[in-house]
Amino acid sequence: MHIDQITRTAMTLAVGTTGAVAMSLAGFPAAPLVGAALATSALAWSGVKLYLPTRLRDMGFLVIGSALGSGFRHEILGQVGGWALSLILLCLSIYATIAISRLILMKGFGKDSDTALLASSPGTLSLALSLAADGRGDATAVLILQCMRLLILSAVLPLGMIILGINPGASGGPTVDLAALPLIAVLVAGAAVSWLIAKRKFPAAYLLGGMVVSAVAHVTDLVHGMPPEWLRFAGFCVTGSVMGVRFTGIRPADILRLAVASIASVGAAALISMGFAGVTAALTGLPFGQVWVAYAPGGVEAMAAIGLALDFDGAYVAVHHLCRITFLLALIPWMARRRNTA
Template sequence: MPDLRTWAVTLVAGFAGAALAALAGVPAGALIGSTIAVIAVAGAGLRVALPAPLRDLAFATIGVSLGSGIDERIFRQLDAWAISLCILVVSLVATMAVSRLILTRGFHLDPETATLASAPGTMSNAISMAAAGHGDATAVMFLQLMRLLALLIAVPPLAVHLGGAAPGAADAGAAMPLPAFALLLALAVVLGLLGTRAGLPAASLLAGMVVSAASHATGLVHGMAPAWAVFAAFATTGAVLSTRMSRVTAAQVKRYALAGAATVATAIVLSLGFAVLAQAATGLSFAQVWIAYAPGGVEAMAAIALSLGHDPAFVAVHHFARIFALVLIVPVALRL
């Protein structure tokens, strides 16, 4: 039976936190404010949850917004993107190797648990593999959730401090007509549902991005996603991400907090280092490259790029590439 009261409490908290953070001028305020507000509500002892269709609708909306920024200029940057993607793969291997070493030698976790907890950016896949019998599923879930939450909160202010938001880029262009937006969103939701059933990662986000990019590239649709819809999607996404943290217990925090802090610090330092290398090799914006390299979830990192005005297509492509690369890398690492 649907828990309407829980859904209402979660949404009210998320949108209130999103509005307050946005009014305060916090970078990516809607996303961060919603996340913190819902975590606070959960910490107060209230149940938090959101229905899967609402989550998919929010992810599809972000995908449509990402795709609306894609045009013919993307083809002039493919060489730089290819170089950056190659460096990204090297950064994944380095991050997993160093984090695994820290967790096994410093915190005495078994190799399988350390490997899955170190996978930077495939939380659902890592947790499902742990639940199937590889390592300690509880430790993997906590360490992956801690990384996701820490990066969600840390990346926007750090990106602004290190490279700044792209002035006005997030607001560039008029909004597309509402019927066109509704049609793109409906197509994205349907295709995302089919993709999810087929096992595609972040299927709703990917479907929204592909549908919108194709429509804009062919000239069928012009304009950006409506600002109110993007704000609502950010607020809902933050609430969805924070409901996952409500599963964490005090015992897990006590046992794994230091290990989580060590892996988060390792991931941030290594991603910054490889972003410096990629920026030097491609000449792209450092903040944009680092958001693409930061090992958070694709939905959260793409939303952050969008809200800060950096090229969301660049970030989304890198995070999808990260997912597919890790699908190949993690099984090999487990066998080592």
């Protein structure tokens, strides 16, 4: 890296960590993630150029994925089949979220169909931006609306838990830390698998790779435990700071211009996911807070990290967000083609 990139990386991490510590001291749920996201976003909005190396970002996601994977146990294999109804309702929730958010952006804020569709796609930022770069819709508007979606949901979801009186979960996952050698082995193997997944352009590759390797290691009793707290804290800080970095180079005037549209579309999406989560919780007996985090239409890494930070069942949350990615990878191109051939 150049000296300028090193300086900006150090500044980004310092600001993100400061925000994370401040939120932690205030006792805010998912404090490291939310604090880092808000602090770095505020700095980026002021015009400061932030930076995080891709490898550092990937390592943060890898740690979160490895921690999520530690929640997989033998009993999980028998439970997955029972999640079928929850997964079906998740897909219906995603379709409803996109349809309503898209309608709001088109009818309420005059966005064209492609821009509204790509901006309403929850959790596939890279896919949305790649389609926008190919000439579908307003790429700048898609970037801003997607980034605002991630930030708003990451901040509001834990706050909503407090307002609604939802207590953090009790996942029953490991409470001990992995020893040094097993930890290194899980992270190295996770990085290798993640690299292979990333080569296939699959979203959230390092979160997924870390989760898969850790899950297999725990289900087969090769290891027991999760990354130590200090490492999880660092992973949360990096994941939160990534949200702020995405605002670098975006003019504050453009953010303000789209602020109301962002709040309206994200608010509708949050309410829709909350409604479907309520129905799912009533039908399955699963904790409402856990289902809501699994259904929340934010970034996969951020929502998975929030589920982990709130101590909900990591396996349940992770499987649902993996299902969401897979469903969206098929749904968004189909909806875009359908629109163009209509």
